[in-house]
Amino acid sequence: MGPRLRGDDTEWVAINRSYNGMTTIPTSLPTPTRHFGKSSAWDRLRTNRNWLALWFMLPAAAFLILFLAYPLFLGVWMSFTDDRIGRGGGNFVGLENYEWLKDDSIFWLSVFNTLLYTIVASAIKFAVGLYLALLLNRHMPFKALIRAAVLIPFIVPTVLSAIAFWWIYDSQFSIISWSLIKMGLIDHNINFLGDSSWARGSVIFANIWRGVPFVAITLLAGLQTVSPSLYEAATLDGATSWQRFRFITYPLLTPIIAVVMTFSVLFTFTDFQLIWALTRGGPVNATHLMATLSYQRGILSGRLGEGAAIATAMIPFLMAAIAISWFGMQRRKWQQGTDND
Amino acid sequence: MTGFTPDRRSLLKGGAITLAAAATMSADQLLGYAKAWAQASPWKPEPGAKINLLRWKRFVEAEDVAFMKIVDAFQKATGTTITVSNESYDDIQPKASVAANTGQGLDMVWGLYSLPFLFPSKCMDVTDVAEYLGKKNGGWAASGEQYGKYNGKWIGVPVAATGGLVNYRVAAAEKAGHKTFPSDLGGFQDLVKGLNKNGTPAGMALGHASGDANGWVHWALWAHGGKLIDKDNKVTINSPETAKSLEYVKSLYDNFIPGTASWNDSSNNKAFLAGQLHLTTNGISVYVTAKKEAPAIAEDMNHAHLPVGLDGKRRELHLGFPILIFSFTKFPQACKAFTAFMMEPEQFNPWVEAAQGYLSPFLNAYEKNPIWTADPKNTPYRDVATTASTPAGEAQMSENAAAAIADFVVVDMYANYCTGREDVKTAMTSAERAAKRIFRA
Structure with a gap:
């Protein structure tokens, strides 16, 4: 391990400590009986550390399989059947559900909407969240109180905030339209949720409002770990504030950014409540996401197979999002922000 | 104790005893009836x-x-x-x-x-x-x-x-030139146009509103002779009749208050009671609320059935x-x-x-x-059963017809055309395809 540009040494010590901890495990294991030549397969297995580890992992594995893998596979299986509500398992129909989806314009519209929603909302959430985190990281009066206040949108239950937004966006009683009319800036109500482009913008805004605190607070936590001594040294060297951000803050924050954005993208991609409470996918399906369409087809129309097919179609996109950040986090360049690959 | 319906005064006079006695009496009566009914009933609830x-x-x-x-x-x-x-x-x-x-x-x-x-x-x-x-x-x-x-x-x-009947403001309709409520498609169209010209617009939901939106678009479809499926569950939505009904609904939509494509089941109630909306289709709940909270609106409003179709018959989806x-x-x-x-x-x-x-x-x-x-x-609400059709129209009600209405196939078709997302042909073929997907088995 060469010298690293690290914010502080605590993490490094922690790693060392855990490494030492791991090395103590074997010493506490029963010492292998030394009957060379005579040891049976069972003896060898009994003393095999991997074999022991397998047993320790079993409860966790069973838990994961029961509550994560099984429902997932059931969903995927269902997408290959013509199951309906109340039927109790349908017939296997192969790819029929997917074939119908292939030339279903509403499905493709929902894919487009989902991508648009995710990309635009996540990008803005990141920009605003990072800016907010940098602001909150400064010394100011009532620091703790302001930091707590930022979390409010995140604390309010989604459905509640969605209902609040629904009133804000109401076609007749919108507070925004009302204020603008009173100020004489416009002369008729804005059709927030009735016009395709306005509706898309409106739901994206509501999602950003909800999602920014998560990004901001997590990045703030990351900023706190950056040692002030680095900034002091940089200031002495005559670095501008942009250079300090670019060469100290940003590189040290990259691992956290990768994690936060992975979560942010996943949450946004699978968003359901906000859309359902605000528009139910309308107007004319302009805000239907894959998740809401899946619910409408699967639960409301009772076509479980087709709903499951739409839900399954989300998996590749989610895998791609996870893969990007996963491989990104493996790379030292991402971790350290330097050019040594 | 003179009566079973104590007013404030007798309550104050007789105190709690009167009330308790009166309450038990009437509850007893009901209970006595219910017990006798249970005795005679062909169905005996499990203990x-x-x-x-x-x-x-x-x-x-x-x-x-x-x-x-x-x-x-x-x-x-x-x-x-x-x-x-x-x-x-x-x-x-x-x-x-x-x-x-x-x-x-x-x-x-x-x-x-x-x-x-x-x-x-x-x-x-x-x-x-x-x-x-x-x-x-x-x-x-x-x-x-x-x-x-x-x-x-x-x-x-x-x-x-x-x-799902028409709720309208009488004065506004009269000002638009309709002393009596029109019972034909042309008259209704003229009324909606007139209302808009006078700044007292109509509005009917075109969003995913289970009750309000489904109701009137099915009426519009049937009134022009269009239908989603025929007697034998064959999809027949792509037809000249449907095209005519699309044009008709568009002519109404162009004169609606803005925003109806985003409406849910409660939107028109709110707008009507706020005095911004002067004609819509709804249950009687607007009137019931208005009687309590907005007597002036209740006084000035009335109800009517939707106009008869081109064939002179009235079919509504309630x-x-x-x-x-x-x-x-x-x-x-x-x-x-x-x-x-x-x-x-x-x-x-x-x-x-x-x-x-x-x-x-x-x-x-x-x-x-x-x-x-x-x-x-x-009175118009009394005859709802007479004019009602099921979502299946001429066909037998079925799982597939229930799925089609839950998936808003017909509502989306009208909304697609009215908001300008699709032309008549595309709107009909999209709906046809969606219906065929549902009615395939």
């Missing part, structure tokens, strides 16, 4: 029966109070426990579907439209109850049978419907309220007994009165209830 019943959340408060009174009397007379839970229109169906799929949680659901047809195999055969009620109360309206029967068996009892019993309930007799009890004249009449026109009956005898004529503004 210790517990029923979980899910119903839609009320739009008229007094209706809910009357319903709970019926539940209470039945509980006392039979020793059955009924747990009633309420859900909004849009949440009833998913909850019922989950119960149907898992086979637990609920015994009865009082839902919307064609709910029993989404999972007919999970609905108990209630032919005996329906026939008992029909015989006793002047028979079922034809639309009631369509809403209840599946392959010759009753899978649900259509308790009532709420009419919001039916069927009650179903799940086949997996442990207490089938108790559920059946409750269904029958609730629709006996002694219960049903006061209930219909409490609903103030929100519950239009499918049983012919209840059309004579005085609520329909006491206020002439209620």
Whole structure:
């Protein structure tokens, strides 16, 4: 391990400590009986550390399989059947559900909407969240109180905030339209949720409002770990504030950014409540996401197979999002922000 | 003690004793009746029966109070426990579907439209109850049978419907040149245009509003001779008749208040009561609320049926309220007994009165209830069963037709064309494709 540009040494010590901890495990294991030549397969297995580890992992594995893998596979299986509500398992129909989806314009519209929603909302959430985190990281009066206040949108239950937004966006009683009319800036109500482009913008805004605190607070936590001594040294060297951000803050924050954005993208991609409470996918399906369409087809129309097919179609996109950040986090360049690959 | 209905004064005079006595007397009477009914009833509730019943959340408060009174009397007379839970229109169906799929949680659901047809195999055969009620109360309206029967068996009892009729402001309609409400398509179109010109616009939901949007677009489709499926469940939406109805609806939409494409079931109620909307299609709930909260609007408003179609016939899609019993309930007799009890004249009449026109009956005898004529503004809602069709139109109500209405196939077609997303041809082919997907099996 060469010298690293690290914010502080605590993490490094922690790693060392855990490494030492791991090395103590074997010493506490029963010492292998030394009957060379005579040891049976069972003896060898009994003393095999991997074999022991397998047993320790079993409860966790069973838990994961029961509550994560099984429902997932059931969903995927269902997408290959013509199951309906109340039927109790349908017939296997192969790819029929997917074939119908292939030339279903509403499905493709929902894919487009989902991508648009995710990309635009996540990008803005990141920009605003990072800016907010940098602001909150400064010394100011009532620091703790302001930091707590930022979390409010995140604390309010989604459905509640969605209902609040629904009133804000109401076609007749919108507070925004009302204020603008009173100020004489416009002369008729804005059709927030009735016009395709306005509706898309409106739901994206509501999602950003909800999602920014998560990004901001997590990045703030990351900023706190950056040692002030680095900034002091940089200031002495005559670095501008942009250079300090670019060469100290940003590189040290990259691992956290990768994690936060992975979560942010996943949450946004699978968003359901906000859309359902605000528009139910309308107007004319302009805000239907894959998740809401899946619910409408699967639960409301009772076509479980087709709903499951739409839900399954989300998996590749989610895998791609996870893969990007996963491989990104493996790379030292991402971790350290330097050019040594 | 002189009467059973103590007013404030007698309460103050006689104190609590009078009230208690009066209350027990009337409750006793009801209980006595309920006990006698339970004795004579063909359905004997299982001892210790517990029923979980899910119903839609009320739009008229007094209706809910009357319903709970019926539940209470039945509980006392039979020793059955009924747990009633309420859900909004849009949440009833998913909850019922989950119960149907898992086979637990609920015994009865009082839902919307064609709910029993989404999972007919999970609905108990209630032919005996329906026939008992029909015989006793002047028979079922034809639309009631369509809403209840599946392959010759009753899978649900259509308790009532709420009419999706025109609510309009009288003064505004007169100013637009219509002293009497137009009963033909041309006159209606002219009225909507006139209202818009005078700055008193009309508006009907074109969003995913289960009740309001589905109702009037199906009327528009049928009035022009269009239909989603023919008698044999063949998809026939792509037709010149449908094209005509699309043009007609577009001409209405262009004169609507902005924003109707985003409306849900409560949007038009709010806008009407705020005095911004002057014509819409809705149940009678706007009027009931207006009587209490906005008497000036109640005074100036009236109701009417939607215009007749090109063939001179009137076909409307109203919001039916069927009650179903799940086949997996442990207490089938108790559920059946409750269904029958609730629709006996002694219960049903006061209930219909409490609903103030929100519950239009499918049983012919209840059309004579005085609520329909006491206020002439209620009268159009009496005849809801006569003009009602099921979402299947000419075909038998089925699982597929129930799925099509839940997927908003027809609403989306009109919304696609009206908002300019698609032209007539594309809107029709998209709807055709969506319908074929649903009706493929």
